[in-house]
Amino acid sequence: MTRTFVYSISAEESGTKITDYLRNHGYSRHILTCLKHTDDTVLVNGLGVYMNYVLQPDDRLTIVIPEETPSEHIVPVNLPFPVVYEDEDLMIINKPSDMPIHPSIHNYENTLANAAAWYFGQKGENFVYRCINRLDRDTTGLLILAKNRLSGALLSRMSAERKIHRQYLAIATGEIPKCGTIDAPIARACDSAILRQVDFVHGERAITHYRLLKFDGFYSLVLLQLETGRTHQIRVHMNHIGHPLPGDYLYNPDYRLIKRQALHSCRLTFCHPISGKPMDFTAPIPDDFKTFACGCVELHQYADNG
The missing domain is CATH 3.30.2350.10 (Pseudouridine synthase)
Known part of the structure; x- marks a missing residue:
């Protein structure tokens, strides 16, 4: 969607070219190029200007960011979209x-x-x-x-830059320690386009923090915090320490407890990219976790204790 932003230029911000001002506000090179070659997208006090215009105190800078070509090759389908x-x-x-x-x-x-x-x-x-x-x-x-x-x-x-913080709930096989950190690099497994493995020679650094919420004698309910975002990171790390997720068709195809890998992205925290306002979202426990998670008092407080 086309989006319009309006900036009031302070005395401290004056004397700067529009290109530099926008770059300091996070505008990418691609966006700056688009603005440069699109009419009526850069205005100062209601008048169109070039990107090398030098901003003055109390200028009102309006930026209209046009949308890209719509994603035409994605077929609209009425599917769940919560x-x-x-x-x-x-x-x-x-x-x-x-x-x-x-x-x-x-x-x-x-x-x-x-x-x-x-x-x-x-x-x-x-x-x-x-x-x-x-x-x-x-x-x-x-x-x-x-x-x-x-x-x-x-x-x-x-x-x-790891400024979007993610927490996950998982069910792991066996009893894990009360808390800990897995710092083990991950790489693509040999001869596979899908499988990943811990590889201390060729892998990229991957860090996962975990905390035990509940152990029922067979499985652990775990709260995990990602510091990096490698493909299959949690699944590979938990398998690496001997506590794979049940229902994981790649790393632990044991479907007695759950029919898919027991992993749920339960919390996201970050600052809004435009306003800078702190954002904090939690997702309800999925239905196939509920029976196992029943009675876990700490689980209902994970958003506050994370």
Whole structure:
């Protein structure tokens, strides 16, 4: 969607070219190039100006960020799309299980992108799919969609700089220690495009913090905090320390307790990319976790104790 931003220039900010001012506010090179080559997107006091205009005290700088070409190849499909939060810049979605994030050869009409295309189509709005944090197909819970170019660029940078904090609930096989940190690099497994493994020679650093919430004699209910975001990180790390997640078809295909990997993105905290306001979201315990989690007092306080 097209988004308009208005900035009032203070005396301290004056004397700066628009290009530099916007770069200092997180505008990417791609966005700056788009503004430079699109008419009526940069105005000062209501008049169009070039990007090398030097801002003066009390100038009113208006930036109109045009939308990119809509995601035409994503088929709108009426699928579950639980919206937790939405404003002009971003959305928080509570993704169901058995739903991939992106379309692929074998997943053309059953993804979160298809559901998003349907949602925006029903509202009569242009749709460009910008998913900021990834979840595996069978992992439930919270993720972020950016609604315009600027929020997408800023959120992507925040993710790369580890300023988006994620907590997960998982069920792990056996009794894990009360708390700890797994610091073990992860790499693609040999001869596999999908499998990942701990690899201290070729792997990229991966850090997962965990805390035991409940042990029932067979399984542990675990609260996890990601410091990095490697593919399959929690699944690989928990398998590495001898406590794989039940229902994980890649690393522990034991379906006696649950029919999919027992992993849920339960909390997201970050600062809003535009306003800077602290944002804190939690997702309800999924139905296939509830029986196991019943009676865990601390579980109902994880949002406050995380």
